[in-house]
Amino acid sequence: MTLAAALAWQVGLAACVPLLVRRFGRDAGYPLAVGYLAAAALLLTRLPVILDDRQVTVAWRWLPSLEVDAALRMDALGLVFALLALGVGALIMAYCPRYLDGSEDEQQRVYVTMTLFAAAMLGLVLADDLLVLFVFWELTSILSFVLIGQGGRPAATGPAVRALLVTVSGGLALLAAVVLLAVHLGTTSIDTIVAEPQRLHGGPAWAAGALVMVAAFTKSAQLPFHFWLPGAMVAITPVSAYLHAATMVKAGVYLLMRFSAVFAGSLLWDGTLIAVGLLTAILGALLALRQYDLKALLAYSTVSQLGLLVGVIGVGTPAADAAAILYTVAHALFKATLFMLVGIIDHQAGSRDVRQLAGLHRVMPVTVWLTVLAAMSLAGLPPTIGFVGKEAMFAALGEAHGQWWLGWCAAGLGVLASVLTFAYAARLVHGMVEGPTRQRQLREPSWAFLAPAAVAAVAATTLGPTVAVLSPLVERAANDARPQGTPPDLALWHGFTPALWLSVLTVLLGVLMFLGRIRVERWIRDVPTTAPFAELFERGRQALLKTGSVVARTAHLPEPATYLARPLLTVVALAGVAAVALPEAPAGPGGGPARPGDWLLLGLLVPALAGLLVVRSALAAISLTGVVGLLLSAWFLTVGAPDVALTLMLVEVLTAVVIMLAVRQQPRRLAPVGGRLSVVGAAVLAAATGVAAAAGTAVLTGRGELSVPGWWYLDRAEELTGGANVVNTILVDFRALDTLGEAVVLAVVALGLVRLAPGRPGGPDHTVPAGDDLVLSLAYRVLAPVLLLASAVLFLRGHEETGGGFIGALLAGAAVGLGELAHPGGAPLLSRLRSAPLAAAGLLTATSAALVPLAAGRSLLTPLALATPEPLPSLSTSLLFDFGVYLMVLALVVAAVRRLGAAPARPSVQPDSGRAR
Numbered sequence: 001m002t003l004a005a006a007l008a009w010q011v012g013l014a015a016c017v018p019l020l021v022r023r024f025g026r027d028a029g030y031p032l033a034v035g036y037l038a039a040a041a042l043l044l045t046r047l048p049v050i051l052d053d054r055q056v057t058v059a060w061r062w063l064p065s066l067e068v069d070a071a072l073r074m075d076a077l078g079l080v081f082a083l084l085a086l087g088v089g090a091l092i093m094a095y096c097p098r099y100l101d102g103s104e105d106e107q108q109r110v111y112v113t114m115t116l117f118a119a120a121m122l123g124l125v126l127a128d129d130l131l132v133l134f135v136f137w138e139l140t141s142i143l144s145f146v147l148i149g150q151g152g153r154p155a156a157t158g159p160a161v162r163a164l165l166v167t168v169s170g171g172l173a174l175l176a177a178v179v180l181l182a183v184h185l186g187t188t189s190i191d192t193i194v195a196e197p198q199r200l201h202g203g204p205a206w207a208a209g210a211l212v213m214v215a216a217f218t219k220s221a222q223l224p225f226h227f228w229l230p231g232a233m234v235a236i237t238p239v240s241a242y243l244h245a246a247t248m249v250k251a252g253v254y255l256l257m258r259f260s261a262v263f264a265g266s267l268l269w270d271g272t273l274i275a276v277g278l279l280t281a282i283l284g285a286l287l288a289l290r291q292y293d294l295k296a297l298l299a300y301s302t303v304s305q306l307g308l309l310v311g312v313i314g315v316g317t318p319a320a321d322a323a324a325i326l327y328t329v330a331h332a333l334f335k336a337t338l339f340m341l342v343g344i345i346d347h348q349a350g351s352r353d354v355r356q357l358a359g360l361h362r363v364m365p366v367t368v369w370l371t372v373l374a375a376m377s378l379a380g381l382p383p384t385i386g387f388v389g390k391e392a393m394f395a396a397l398g399e400a401h402g403q404w405w406l407g408w409c410a411a412g413l414g415v416l417a418s419v420l421t422f423a424y425a426a427r428l429v430h431g432m433v434e435g436p437t438r439q440r441q442l443r444e445p446s447w448a449f450l451a452p453a454a455v456a457a458v459a460a461t462t463l464g465p466t467v468a469v470l471s472p473l474v475e476r477a478a479n480d481a482r483p484q485g486t487p488p489d490l491a492l493w494h495g496f497t498p499a500l501w502l503s504v505l506t507v508l509l510g511v512l513m514f515l516g517r518i519r520v521e522r523w524i525r526d527v528p529t530t531a532p533f534a535e536l537f538e539r540g541r542q543a544l545l546k547t548g549s550v551v552a553r554t555a556h557l558p559e560p561a562t563y564l565a566r567p568l569l570t571v572v573a574l575a576g577v578a579a580v581a582l583p584e585a586p587a588g589p590g591g592g593p594a595r596p597g598d599w600l601l602l603g604l605l606v607p608a609l610a611g612l613l614v615v616r617s618a619l620a621a622i623s624l625t626g627v628v629g630l631l632l633s634a635w636f637l638t639v640g641a642p643d644v645a646l647t648l649m650l651v652e653v654l655t656a657v658v659i660m661l662a663v664r665q666q667p668r669r670l671a672p673v674g675g676r677l678s679v680v681g682a683a684v685l686a687a688a689t690g691v692a693a694a695a696g697t698a699v700l701t702g703r704g705e706l707s708v709p710g711w712w713y714l715d716r717a718e719e720l721t722g723g724a725n726v727v728n729t730i731l732v733d734f735r736a737l738d739t740l741g742e743a744v745v746l747a748v749v750a751l752g753l754v755r756l757a758p759g760r761p762g763g764p765d766h767t768v769p770a771g772d773d774l775v776l777s778l779a780y781r782v783l784a785p786v787l788l789l790a791s792a793v794l795f796l797r798g799h800e801e802t803g804g805g806f807i808g809a810l811l812a813g814a815a816v817g818l819g820e821l822a823h824p825g826g827a828p829l830l831s832r833l834r835s836a837p838l839a840a841a842g843l844l845t846a847t848s849a850a851l852v853p854l855a856a857g858r859s860l861l862t863p864l865a866l867a868t869p870e871p872l873p874s875l876s877t878s879l880l881f882d883f884g885v886y887l888m889v890l891a892l893v894v895a896a897v898r899r900l901g902a903a904p905a906r907p908s909v910q911p912d913s914g915r916a917r
Contacts, residue, residue: 002046003058003072003126006039006082010119013039017111026107029096032115036090039122040083043074050076051472053479055191057128061859068188070854073128076476080325081125081254084332088246089118091452095340096238098449099347109150114242117143121247125254130178130188137174137215137251141167144248148235159231162534165541166228170218174255177211180204190258197262209263212255213272220252220306223280227534230287230299237343240295244302245336253306253328256313257321257481264316264482273314274400278413280307285420289427289524294342294352297424298335301378305331308417311410312393320396321478326490327389329470330377333460334386337374340453341367347449348442354428359437364444368432370457377460379425379510380418380503385463387503388492390418395499415506422510427517465492565682568689575692578699601635618663626656642802643727646794650810654893657817661900721863721878723799731804732882736861739885740846747839747888753895754835776822780815784830787815795886799878805886812886813893820897835898838891846884849877 013035020028046056059071074082092114100107120143123136141164149160182188184204193200200208216222221229229249233240243249256273263269284304291297309331312324344367345360346352361368377386397414400407444450463470471490494500513520608627615621629652636645713726713734723729731739791812798804819830853862864877 001058002042002056003074006042007072007119007123007126009035009039009042010115010122014112014115014119017115018108021104021108021111025104026100027097028107028111029093029100032111033090033093036086036093036118040086040090043079043082043086046074047079047473050074050079051476053476057191059128060854062129062131064859066188068131069129070132070860071128071189072123072126072132073191074126075480076473077254077257077325077480078125080329080473080477081250082122084246084250084329085118085121085125088332088336088456089114089242091336091340091456092238092242095241095343095449095452098446099236099238099343106150110147110236110238113143113146113150114239117147117242117247121251124251128190130181130190130193133190134171134175134178137219137255138168138171140219140248140251141171144232144243147239147243148232150235150239156234159228159234162537163228163232166218166225166537170215170225170252173211173218174215177208177215180208180211184208194258194261200262205263205266206268209259209266209269212259212263213269216252216255216310217276218252219255220249220310221280221303222252222276222307222310223283224533226280226284226303227537229303230296231534233293233295233299237295237339237346240299241336241339241343244298244339245332249302249306250328250332253309253313253324256310257324260313260316260321261482270314270316270400274311274410277307277309277311277314278410278417280304281311281417282307282413282420285417285424286524288424289420289521291424292353292355294345294354294428295339297354297428298338298342301421301424302335304417304421305335305378308393308414311414312396315396315400315410316482317396317399318478318482319392319399321481322474322490323389323392323396325474325477325481326385326467326470327393329474330385330389330460330463333456333463334374334377334384337370337453337456337460338378340456341371341374344445344449344453348445349439354431356438357432358435360432360439360442362437363440363442366444366450366454368429370450370454371432372429373457373461374453375425375429377464379422380506383464383492384461385467386460388464388467388490390506391494391499391503392490394418394502395497398498398502411502415502415509418506419509419513422506423513423517423520426510426514430514467492565685568685572685572688572692575695578696595638597638598635601631601638605631622656622659622663625659626652629655643725643804643807646802646807647810650807650814653814654810654817657814657821658896658900660821661817661897721799722865722876723878725799725801725804728798728804728882729878731806732799732878732885733861733863736850736878736881740850740861740881743846743885743888744843746892747843750835750839750888750891750895753892753899776818780818780822784815784819787811787818791815795882798882799876805882805884806889809886809889809893812890813897816890816894817897820900833890833894835891835895838887838894842884842887842889842891844884845887846881849880849884852877852880 013032017028017032020031024031049056056074057072059069062068062070093111096110100110117140120136120139124133124140127133127136144167145160145164148163149156178188181193181200181204185193185199187193218225229244232243235243260269281304284300284302284307288297288300288304291300305327309324309327312320312327314320342352345357345364348364348367349357349360351357373384377384380387380390394411394414397411398407400410467490474490605628608624608631612621612624612628615624630649633645633649633652636642636648713730717726717729717734718724721729721733723733791808794803794811795805795808796803798807816830816833823831850861853864854860856864858864861881862877865875
């Protein structure tokens with residue numbers, strides 16, 4: 001349970017952020033950093049097991065019918081990436097308190113989102129099921145979008161959307177790969193797939209490998225998807241540091257390492273990774289050389305360094321895997337250091353332009369020398385860990401399989417990318433130490449501000465000579481990535497090897513390029529270094545939006561009747577197609593002759609519907625609509641469907657309330673629309689739709705017997721769930737996952753309405769009606785307690801008799817709506833209900849009830865009895881789940897009612913007005 005505990009701990013930290021911020025303010029980052037380290041320490045307790053070539057696993061049944069488990073597995077490879085996410089995350093959390101200076105709400109948003117992001121990354125690298133991996137993969141994309149666009153700044157909107165679209169597109173590619181692998185191999189277990197790569201061959205292997213590469217390239221900013229990453233620099237520096245150093249962009253690297261054992265050895269996989277990776281490395285380095293903004297330079301540097309990693313992974317040897325893993329650690333350390341130091345410089349100097357930072361070492365010596373240490377690791381200079389990692393990568397690239405000259409070509413491209421890296425690293429340092437001091441008023445920040453960057457810089461430097469400390473874990477991780485072969489030992493000194501001479505050549509050429517920087521800069525400016533991928537992407541997005549606008553234009557109609565004609569015509573057309581395609585369909589219901597009561601209800605329905613066609617009073621139309629709904633409810637009741645009847649009746653009541661709120665500020669009379677021809681056309685279409693609907697009902701219910709699933713539910717529902725109400729057991733037990741998804745949609749809509757609501761009436765832009773309605777006020781005071789009590793009863797009895805969370809929430813919502821009608825300024829008793837807390841509590845309750853069975857070793861959403869003290873009634877996870885649904889449905893009703901109740905007052909019209917003014 002170590003893995004589940006670490007993941008739960010991280011999510012719990014996010015839940016505690018509001019309390020920590022309220023208690024410590026922006027210093028909440030310090031206890032959060034301790035929490036990150038505690039999760040890392042928890043995982044490190046399993047290090048002896050990992051080094052002993054064993055794995056730590058935990059699994060629960062998630063989707064039994066698909067044989068999908070909510071499975072977590074930690075081997076050495078997963079542990080390396082988990083420690084990076086948590087260790088660097090702890091440094092970033094300790095850095096945030098001195099950096100953040102916004103409001104308490106802004107600090108809370110940053111801390112919560114980053115902590116959830118760490119949890120998502122942790123789940124991604126520990127997932128042992130393809131579907132679990134995909135879920136966490138998409139969570140990182142969504143959370144990165146939130147982090148980049150944090151605060152709603154206009155400048156951040158475009159880059160955040162671009163990052164989301166690119167990475168989510170890669171997520172769709174990953175989903176296609178997951179489906180392909182699951183169908184072809186019959187399993188979604190990553191451990192099983194990696195352990196038996198020979199089972200995947202031929203066309204499915206090529207297709208799945210290509211889809212996995214697309215997913216990784218989008219996440220790790222490889223050509224041609226590299227353009228989103230520099231744009232993400234609009235995020236605040238702690239976010240940029242975390243995304244670039246240890247989380248978002250490293251997810252693609254992890255995915256390639258994890259699936260190399262499956263796809264490596266094919267020309268598609270190895271050749272594409274080497275070519276795309278090394279070209280990205282060179283292009284990113286060239287673009288970094290053109291930057292004066294330090295964050296932009298570091299962003300393109302990240303693109304380049306990720307390209308090197310991808311190219312080395314494509315080599316496909318144990319040595320290459322070990323080199324890639326070690327350099328991933330090195331990159332996380334020096335890139336986190338550089339981003340944090342750039343944030344300090346920007347915070348102190350108010351500028352990130354390297355041309356404005358001359359002589360900075362005289363006023364901020366510690367900051368500058370820490371930058372020098374990190375830049376040395378970036379450039380691959382001894383004795384840093386960056387030197388050890390880069391030398392190992394040179395050696396790996398030289399062994400690229402195939403013709404001998406291919407290996408040397410790959411090594412040559414790697415050297416070229418590294419020479420450019422040395423040049424921009426030297427340029428970064430040179431801009432701070434050369435020339436007169438431009439900003440003499442600057443001072444070193446507090447040690448609390450510098451300490452996180454100092455820890456990472458010192459670690460990046462000292463781990464070079466002491467790389468043997470990391471060697472066992474790195475070698476074990478390389479063996480997990482590709483079990484064939486044994487990776488070499490990692491050390492600072494291997495003698496005079498070809499890789500060492502390549503490192504020397506890199507330094508020499510880098511120094512020459514730096515010395516000729518003016519000429520090199522002029523050459524880089526004149527020579528186009530990148531295709532306009534970002535512009536092409538933006539043009540494609542705009543073209544897609546324009547296409548969608550054209551398609552949706554017909555939906556933006558001023559008259560609902562015109563809009564309604566299209567779905568009605570579709571119903572008629574589908575009925576015609578069905579009549580041609582299914583000539584043998586039963587002609588009518590086979591359930592027996594009509595009853596006298598049916599004819600009575602039909603006789604009442606016809607005049608009510610006829611009245612709806614001719615009335616011009618809005619109040620009369622609302623009343624007749626309610627009459628039609630109530631008659632249909634009675635009809636359902638007479639045929640033995642009390643749950644459906646009660647639900648429809650409550651929906652009709654709420655519909656009447658909502659319409660009354662909507663027309664309260666509208667004309668009292670309905671204006672006629674269209675001429676005689678349009679009326680005749682509408683009548684014909686209505687009649688045709690009615691015939692089509694009746695014929696469809698006859699066909700679908702004409703068997704006169706219960707379906708096989710229906711018999712199964714009636715026969716087994718009570719035995720399996722303990723509930724006698726079959727309708728309710730289907731909703732909260734058998735198809736609870738569907739219900740949860742639909743309830744989450746309701747909660748999201750409720751939260752959306754809360755954000756859109758203009759506020760309660762009485763504000764500066766709204767007019768409160770003259771006073772409360774006396775009749776409705778009296779009715780509300782009498783009926784509201786009764787409705788709430790009946791709502792509670794219906795909810796509690798739902799598993800056994802007619803009722804349930806949905807029905808109970810509708811009844812409580814009717815009380816809220818009646819209160820809004822009676823007291824527009826705020827009804828007593830129910831005016832304190834708020835949609836957002838209701839939706840959040842409902843979502844938390846339903847999700848908790850869904851997860852509780854996992855702790856008992858059962859599958860997700862399995863009905864489970866809960867132990868309660870003797871005087872209290874028995875509880876079950878189904879009841880808790882239903883209560884969550886109750887809260888989410890009530891949240892939507894409250895949001896809709898309050899939204900309509902807060903609508904601006906409109907000029908009234910004369911009672912005898914024939915049409916709207």
